[in-house]
Amino acid sequence: MHRYRTHTCGALGLSEDGETVRLSGWCHRIRDHGGVLFIDLRDHYGITQCVVDPDSPAFKPAEKLRAEFVVRIDGAVRKRPAGTENAEMATGLIEVYVRDIEVLGPAGDLPLPVFGDQPYPEDTRLRYRFLDLRREKLHGNIMLRGRVVDSLRSRMKAQGFFEFQTPILTASSPEGARDFLVPSRIHPGKFYALPQAPQQYKQLLMMAGFDRYFQIAPCFRDEDPRADRLPGEFYQLDIEMSFVTQDDVFAAMEPVLRGAFEEFAKGKPVTPSPWPRIPYAESMRKYGSDKPDLRNPIVMQNVSEHFRGSGFKVFARLLEIETNEVWAIPAPGGGQRTFADRMNSWAQSEGQPGLGYMLFFDRAKDETTQAATPGATGVGARGPLANNIGPERSEAIRAALGLSAGDAAFFVAGDPDKFAKFAGAARNKVGQELKLVDEDRFEFAWIVDFPMFEWNEDEKKTDFSHNPFSMPQGGLEALETQDPLTIKAFQYDVACNGYELASGGIRNHRPEAMVKAFEIAGYGEETVIERFGGMYRAFHYGAPPHGGMAAGVDRIVMLLAGEQNLREVALFPMNQRAEDLLMGAPSPVTTKQLRDLNIRLNLPEK
Numbered sequence: 001m002h003r004y005r006t007h008t009c010g011a012l013g014l015s016e017d018g019e020t021v022r023l024s025g026w027c028h029r030i031r032d033h034g035g036v037l038f039i040d041l042r043d044h045y046g047i048t049q050c051v052v053d054p055d056s057p058a059f060k061p062a063e064k065l066r067a068e069f070v071v072r073i074d075g076a077v078r079k080r081p082a083g084t085e086n087a088e089m090a091t092g093l094i095e096v097y098v099r100d101i102e103v104l105g106p107a108g109d110l111p112l113p114v115f116g117d118q119p120y121p122e123d124t125r126l127r128y129r130f131l132d133l134r135r136e137k138l139h140g141n142i143m144l145r146g147r148v149v150d151s152l153r154s155r156m157k158a159q160g161f162f163e164f165q166t167p168i169l170t171a172s173s174p175e176g177a178r179d180f181l182v183p184s185r186i187h188p189g190k191f192y193a194l195p196q197a198p199q200q201y202k203q204l205l206m207m208a209g210f211d212r213y214f215q216i217a218p219c220f221r222d223e224d225p226r227a228d229r230l231p232g233e234f235y236q237l238d239i240e241m242s243f244v245t246q247d248d249v250f251a252a253m254e255p256v257l258r259g260a261f262e263e264f265a266k267g268k269p270v271t272p273s274p275w276p277r278i279p280y281a282e283s284m285r286k287y288g289s290d291k292p293d294l295r296n297p298i299v300m301q302n303v304s305e306h307f308r309g310s311g312f313k314v315f316a317r318l319l320e321i322e323t324n325e326v327w328a329i330p331a332p333g334g335g336q337r338t339f340a341d342r343m344n345s346w347a348q349s350e351g352q353p354g355l356g357y358m359l360f361f362d363r364a365k366d367e368t369t370q371a372a373t374p375g376a377t378g379v380g381a382r383g384p385l386a387n388n389i390g391p392e393r394s395e396a397i398r399a400a401l402g403l404s405a406g407d408a409a410f411f412v413a414g415d416p417d418k419f420a421k422f423a424g425a426a427r428n429k430v431g432q433e434l435k436l437v438d439e440d441r442f443e444f445a446w447i448v449d450f451p452m453f454e455w456n457e458d459e460k461k462t463d464f465s466h467n468p469f470s471m472p473q474g475g476l477e478a479l480e481t482q483d484p485l486t487i488k489a490f491q492y493d494v495a496c497n498g499y500e501l502a503s504g505g506i507r508n509h510r511p512e513a514m515v516k517a518f519e520i521a522g523y524g525e526e527t528v529i530e531r532f533g534g535m536y537r538a539f540h541y542g543a544p545p546h547g548g549m550a551a552g553v554d555r556i557v558m559l560l561a562g563e564q565n566l567r568e569v570a571l572f573p574m575n576q577r578a579e580d581l582l583m584g585a586p587s588p589v590t591t592k593q594l595r596d597l598n599i600r601l602n603l604p605e606k
Contacts, residue, residue: 004072004104010046012091016077021096023048024104026134027069029115037062039098039526041073044139049086049095050075054080058101068134070105073098084521122567126583129572141569144264145557149216151263151437152237152553155256161214161239166201168194168218173531178222180232188598194220197550199469200535202240203507206546207538214239216553228499230554230566231578237556239504240382240548246490246506249547250274257494257502257551261442264560271444275494279449285416290422290450293498294443296431300423303328303411312388315356315413326413327423331403331430334408335359339433340383343410346429352422356411358386358394360403379405428498442496444558449473450491453484453520464521466491470505470512471547486521494551497559504549516539 004024012021019434025043032038038050039062052062052074058073075096086092090239111127112120114134125132125472132138153163172179172193197199205213217238237256241249254273261270276294279300283290286299304326307315318324334340340357345357365378381394401409410430412423431437452472454465462484470489472478478487490506508514513534515525529536557569567573574580594601 008045009043009048010090012048012077012094012096013235014079014093014281017094019077020074021077022072022074023096024072025070026114027065027067027071030065030067039065039073041071041096042134046090047088047506048091048239049080050089050098051095052098052101055225056098058098061101061103062098065101065103066107066528068107068131069103072102072104072109084437116287123575123581126567126573126575128293129582130597133571138568141557141561141563142571144561145553145569148260148264148557148560149553151260152256152551152556153214153216155259156237157216159212159252159256161212162210164202164205164210164213164215166195166198166205166215166217170195170201171531173200180220180222183597183599184443185597191227196221197236198238199467200532202238202548203469203509203535203546204538206240206242207535207541207543209242211242212240213548214305217550228555228566229543230570231574231576234566235553236499236550237502238548238550240546242544242546243587244506244545246448246492246547249504249506249549250492253494253549253551255504257556260556265442268440271442276445278445280447280451280488281449283447284420284424288420288422288427289498290444290447290493291495291498291500292447293428293431293437294445294495295438295497296428296440298330298332298427298431300327300329300427301401302326303397303400306393306400307389307413310355310389310393312385315385315396315411318413321415323415324413325416326411327416327419328397328401329410329412329423329427329430330403331408331410331434332403332436333406333434334430335361335406336408340410342410343426343429350422350425355426356383356385356413358383358397358409358411360398360405360407360409362405385411443499444494444496447493447495448491450490450493451485452487452489452517455485455524461522462520464517465489467503467505468518468521469507471508472513472517476510476516479513479516479520490547492549499555499559500551500552501555501559502551504547506545506547509539509543509545511543 001022001556003229004022006022009023009025023041025041028040028047030037030039035054039052040047041050052059073096075098077094079095080093080095110131112124112131114131117135117137133142169182169192172181172191177196179196182192182194184190184192198215198217202213209319215238215325217236219236220231220233239253254275256269258273280290283292285302288300302325304319307326310316315326337359340359344354358381360379360381363378379398381391381398386394390421397409398453403409410426412419412426452470453462456463466489470491473488473490474482492501492504494502508517515528518528554566554569558566561569563569572580572582579585
């Protein structure tokens with residue numbers, strides 16, 4: 001017999017009835033039923049119920065067992081007594097009558113319980129992550145992650161892509177976030193950087209003629225904490241293709257992502273192909289976001305004309321400035337004053353002065369008693385805005401929004417570039433509060449036509465708005481003749497349920513266009529050659545048109561697992577302060593280590 005086990009804890013069934021078996025695992029739960037001990041023995045594969053009665057030679061050692069002890073158990077498989085079967089367990093038709101127990105690894109008092117998956121403080125969970133990973137839900141999430149990665153990998157290979165591994169130690173580059181720097185011992189005063197993404201390398205692979213690349217790539221960014229990204233590092237499905245248009249990338253990648261979601265969605269509907277394509281400007285105008293949650297049916301509208309020159313002087317004055325607008329957020333079923341007050345309080349908690357609103361009601365019913373009002377017909381509007389602009393304008397707004405009695409509309413006003421994000425958050429809040437969002441589906445869309453550049457108000461300069469390596473629509477001519485802020489890029493994202501799931505673009509593969517694009521963003525040709533010399537040189541020796549994208553593995557798994565936090569799908573994540581509480585990183589280093597690297601610390605004063 002094997003030293004530790006003949007079967008796993010998820011393998012036994014009625015076919016093994018009467019057999020002598022050996023199992024090893026953790027004591028998941030121990031119950032005392034009138035002097036008979038029941039031990040739920042757990043390993044990676046499942047749980048088996050083991051029974052020790054007072055007549056067994058194993059009873060005395062079994063009494064000393066505690067939760068999470070690792071033990072070896074020898075015993076006989078037997079069918080469970082009628083009425084005690086557990087249909088929810090793979091081994092629920094049998095139990096093991098224990099004859100011998102050996103403690104392989106005793107356990108002390110647990111800092112957090114493994115049985116039950118109840119909530120526990122995050123810092124404790126991260127410090128004792130090895131215990132946390134034993135818990136059923138998190139253990140299942142990590143196994144799901146592996147299966148999703150396998151699915152993505154097999155689907156990429158089926159599409160003719162080949163997997164490559166690009167370097168981890170590379171050169172620092174201005175790609176939008178701070179680099180993690182690694183000092184060089186051999187070259188004093190110089191540093192490597194951990195890659196924010198394999199962007200340059202995958203483009204160079206296209207220069208080298210490999211045609212279709214993919215990688216499950218680790219990426220490193222020294223960013224401040226963000227709710228939608230793991231601190232420090234994350235993984236992405238990174239791809240690149242040669243001789244392709246934007247449509248070719250969509251045709252290759254949509255089946256990969258859709259197929260993986262359909263495989264693991266547990267029956268939830270997934271947007272069929274072809275996915276909607278929504279221009280960036282339209283997405284911001286309708287949803288207040290470039291990653292809209294399309295499960296929410298609310299579509300915002302520009303209702304400026306109904307307030308221009310109206311009796312509501314606050315909005316009327318704002319609209320005297322050409323760039324200002326008034327947007328309406330429809331709220332079907334939200335026509336109660338209590339709901340309007342809640343939304344107003346929420347807006348104030350977001351740092352806004354509040355939310356204007358209109359409540360629509362049936363004129364044939366009194367506002368407070370809901371009793372019939374003789375002669376009254378149609379839908380009326382109430383609230384400060386309705387009172388100031390009058391019934392005709394209020395009715396025009398209601399009709400434009402397609403609302404009825406019992407509904408409401410909320411309003412934001414000013415410069416859309418400044419209020420769009422808040423308006424999008426208000427749209428999400430209304431949809432959630434009124435339960436308009438269908439939680440049991442995955443809604444995908446391509447967001448296209450991103451602006452190539454944006455205005456940096458803090459530095460009073462033009463910056464890249466997205467990926468600096470994207471091809472501008474119109475090419476070099478557009479860069480030379482158009483207002484940079486009007487140029488669109490062949491840049492696209494995949495949005496799913498309110499998350500940016502992937503981002504990519506057709507690349508700017510002409511060296512003169514690359515230099516011009518970087519000049520507009522304030523980088524001279526010398527900087528381009530210094531920072532991107534390898535790619536810049538490659539563009540001079542026969543560069544094929546190429547493009548690609550990268551999809552966030554962590555976010556894909558988070559959505560499929562039904563989680564709200566990326567830490568629930570990562571093995572050993574850091575906390576929000578970018579600390580690894582389990583391993584104690586970041587940590588001080590010795591003076592000798594610093595001396596070897598020719599580094600002297602200049603720490604801030606405490």
